Amino acid sequence: MQFYASQASEHVGGRSVVVPSGRCIGGGSSVNFMLYNRPAASDFDAWEKDYGNVGWSAKDLIPMLQKGQIGKEFIELGPKFEKDRPKTDEANALNVESINAFHAMPKWISSDGRRSDVAHHYIYQKHIANLSVFDGCLVNRVVIENGVAVGVEYLFDKRIYESSPQDTRIVKARKLVIVSGGAMGSPLILERSGIGRKDVLQRAGIPVVVEIPGVGENYQDHALIITPSLMDPAVESLNPLFRGDPETWAKALEQWEEDGSGLLGNNGFDGGYPESRGHVHIESSDPYAAPNFLAGFLSSPIDVAALRWAYKKGRELTRRLPSFRGAFDMGHPQFSHDSPAALKDTAPVSLEAANIVYTAEDDLAIDTYMRQNVETAWHSLGTCAMKPFDQGGVVDSQLNVYGVKNLKVADVSIPPSNVNSNTYSTAIAIGEKAAAIIAHELGGCL
Numbered sequence: 001m002q003f004y005a006s007q008a009s010e011h012v013g014g015r016s017v018v019v020p021s022g023r024c025i026g027g028g029s030s031v032n033f034m035l036y037n038r039p040a041a042s043d044f045d046a047w048e049k050d051y052g053n054v055g056w057s058a059k060d061l062i063p064m065l066q067k068g069q070i071g072k073e074f075i076e077l078g079p080k081f082e083k084d085r086p087k088t089d090e091a092n093a094l095n096v097e098s099i100n101a102f103h104a105m106p107k108w109i110s111s112d113g114r115r116s117d118v119a120h121h122y123i124y125q126k127h128i129a130n131l132s133v134f135d136g137c138l139v140n141r142v143v144i145e146n147g148v149a150v151g152v153e154y155l156f157d158k159r160i161y162e163s164s165p166q167d168t169r170i171v172k173a174r175k176l177v178i179v180s181g182g183a184m185g186s187p188l189i190l191e192r193s194g195i196g197r198k199d200v201l202q203r204a205g206i207p208v209v210v211e212i213p214g215v216g217e218n219y220q221d222h223a224l225i226i227t228p229s230l231m232d233p234a235v236e237s238l239n240p241l242f243r244g245d246p247e248t249w250a251k252a253l254e255q256w257e258e259d260g261s262g263l264l265g266n267n268g269f270d271g272g273y274p275e276s277r278g279h280v281h282i283e284s285s286d287p288y289a290a291p292n293f294l295a296g297f298l299s300s301p302i303d304v305a306a307l308r309w310a311y312k313k314g315r316e317l318t319r320r321l322p323s324f325r326g327a328f329d330m331g332h333p334q335f336s337h338d339s340p341a342a343l344k345d346t347a348p349v350s351l352e353a354a355n356i357v358y359t360a361e362d363d364l365a366i367d368t369y370m371r372q373n374v375e376t377a378w379h380s381l382g383t384c385a386m387k388p389f390d391q392g393g394v395v396d397s398q399l400n401v402y403g404v405k406n407l408k409v410a411d412v413s414i415p416p417s418n419v420n421s422n423t424y425s426t427a428i429a430i431g432e433k434a435a436a437i438i439a440h441e442l443g444g445c446l
């Protein structure tokens, strides 16, 4: 894992939030929580309509998602409480019926019917004759000659190969260089290659090859807040798994091995469209140096208002669940004892119970709680955005980096706008789409 510490910010109670990414073959896909869901069709349509990226609409990307893929109580109660929000068994259709509906989260499923990371699905189980994988290497920069990407400069990562010499080596590229370092890694590789904001490059002592002001800007994530409740211990939950209970793990693993179901076959949680933006930039030419990272969480008041709304809505739903036994108060805003919002329920309320009324003071308590507790949802994206250059874009709709020939970026740094879902499915769709674009350009087909 690699951990990126953001600058401390007043918007998150003066804290420095820490955002992880997977530093291994398979990246985030190999360390993630395996929650799998797809964005709304309108998310992808916006990439095409709002930013002019022809070929990136939902119609184009749904087949890409399909190429890579072949808490019951809550789902039952949800539609009874929120009568205008239905339940669906098909959450993947990206249509009106499946969006904003209650559903079990679908999963990324490999050809053997189980969830998989990209390393297992695309590399380990295939025999690809013309693929070489250099693991434990750190890319320093893309080598650019006369405006053309001609190779990649790398070194053996001393955090993995402790005594490795730190001289750099170059792999030459005859046709294309594709940068896929993720939303945290790709902008840093571009900047060390001399591609980025002039002041950033100059401060780091890197000669400017192409000035692209958008590199490393537009950083986004989803804001994560967990407000736990106590529940009836007789109800089966993921808790013993999270606690590491050996008996539960043994049973769950056995079930998983047998038919891929059981607790380990479960999905555990939801996105949103944050308004806040941050950045990630190099501070020096040293590839090991920590970047200048600002997560930007809750810097827009719109995001605070959205979390306040979500807290209230979520609380109303949870207190109606038959297994509800009270709010776990340390994980909730601190309301005054005489407020109607105080955490007094210790048993479920009826479906028809009146909603809690919050005072201005209660709202402030919620906002403060959100600022002090919001965390990463592990969904970094947008730092090499696929947009027109004059709107802060870094790559065009064929994933070409502006102003450099034979250089593309393909990972979740390219979404020009956010998706309302966990980001793994989007990463897969971008990878599949990139493969189609590259195969077409190189005269092949998929």
Ligand SMILES: Cc1cc2nc3c(=O)[nH]c(=O)nc-3n(C[C@H](O)[C@H](O)[C@H](O)COP(=O)(O)OP(=O)(O)OC[C@H]3O[C@@H](n4cnc5c(N)ncnc54)[C@H](O)[C@@H]3O)c2cc1C
Residues within 6 Å of the ligand: 020, 021, 022, 023, 024, 025, 026, 027, 028, 029, 031, 032, 033, 034, 035, 036, 037, 137, 138, 139, 140, 180, 181, 182, 183, 184, 185, 186, 189, 287, 377, 378, 379, 380, 410, 411, 412, 413, 422, 423, 424, 425, 427
């Ligand atoms: C802890 C965690 C939990 C998550 N949970 C979920 C989930 O449950 N569901 C979901 O849908 N999504 C989840 N995600 C998000 C999802 O995994 C990511 O959106 C996805 O992996 C992004 O893919 P990517 O290829 O763009 O980048 P990454 O997966 O980050 O891959 C980038 C790769 O490039 C490497 N790299 C970067 N810089 C360099 C360099 N200079 N030299 C060499 N290599 C470099 C990195 O080490 C990494 O291997 C989670 C992510 C994390 C970190």
